Amino acid sequence: MAAAAALGPGPLRVGFVGAGRMAEAIAQGFIRAGKVEAQHIVASAPSDRNLCHFQALGCQTTHSNQEVLQSCLLVFFATKPYVLPAVLAEVASVVTTEHILVSVAAGVSLSTLEELLPPTTRVLRVSPNLPCLVQEGSVVMARGRHAGSSEAKLLQTLLEACGQCEEVPEAHMDIHTGLSGSGVAFVCTFSEALAEGAIKMGMPSGLAHRIVAQTLLGTAKMLQQKEQHPAQLRTDVCTPGGTTIYGLHALEQGGLRAATMSAVEAATCRARELSKK
Incomplete structure (x- = not known):
């Protein structure tokens, strides 16, 4: 990996402060994709409760946050947002100009991170979502001044x-939280509702939920691979006088579109409130 040359010779070593x-x-994504070897990942946490998951992957673990930075030049800070300032104060003395520090903590701005670390520290923020667990996540990233x-x-x-993974202006991070972070829950709610409609009409629950999951997966793949606007795919499914237009009419009567837009807006506004705190 050519870009890793900036981190010096030898294999890429990656650290995690916080092991949630x-x-x-x-x-897990790094290891499965062959980006980083498990033995070259070091994770720290106050207790063994979460470290056991890293140990099961074959990673090194420690209770010392400073040890992670002394072992690795690329370090992810994946603590709770309210804990992060204290953690950064703890490790600041061992941060060097060779480190690249990445915050996964929601709502902690790049300017705040830079204020808490030595001058010219290379800092970036990332906003992932839960499907990263199955290597199908949506991640956005923003870089600091240095x-x-x-x-x-x-x-x-x-x-x-x-x-x-896409690079975005930092102003888009909170929107990503509302759209994709919270969006997982919105999609699950819609998934439940679709399945319950089929259950109401007589389909067994397990079958209904399996069909819904496959329908969501297939639709998402078509949108990605064909690079179509969703309206075009919707039009392809919708025939005059057919079943789909009757169903869409019912959704419009229920205010699905407006309610979904309001949900993203509400989640984004809450993310912005938390950022200010």
Whole structure:
């Protein structure tokens, strides 16, 4: 990996400060895609509760956050947002100009991160979502003042192991949280409703949920591979006087479109509120 040359000779070593589900998902993606060897990943956490998942992957673990930075030059901070300032204060003394630090903590701005770290530290933010657990996530990233194109390229190349990864302006991070982070729950709610409609009409529950999951998966793949606007695919399914137009009419009467837009807006506004706090 050419971009990794900036981190010095030898194999790429990646650290995780915080060992929760998202950190595990990212590490698992790196390992499965062959981006980083498990033995070259180091994770830290206060207790063994989450570290056992990293150990099962074959990674190294420790209770010392400083040890992670002393072992790795690329480090992901995957702590709770309210914990992150204290963690950064703890490790600041061992941060060097060679480190690339990546925050996964929602709502903590790049300017705040840079204020808490030594001057000229290369900092980036990423916003992943839960499907990273199955390497089908949506991830956006933004770079700080001292992170250049080589750091962004390295991070994007790595995170593509977890799904789709795009660089965006930092202002889009909270929107991504409302759209894709919270959107997982919105899609699951719609999935439940679709299955319950079939159950109401007499289909067994397990069968209905399996068919819905496959329908969502297939539709998503068509939208990705054909690069069509959703309206075009909807039109392809909708024949005059057929079943789909009757169903769409019912959805419009129920206000699905407006309710969905309002849900993304509400989740985004809440993300922005939390960022300010």
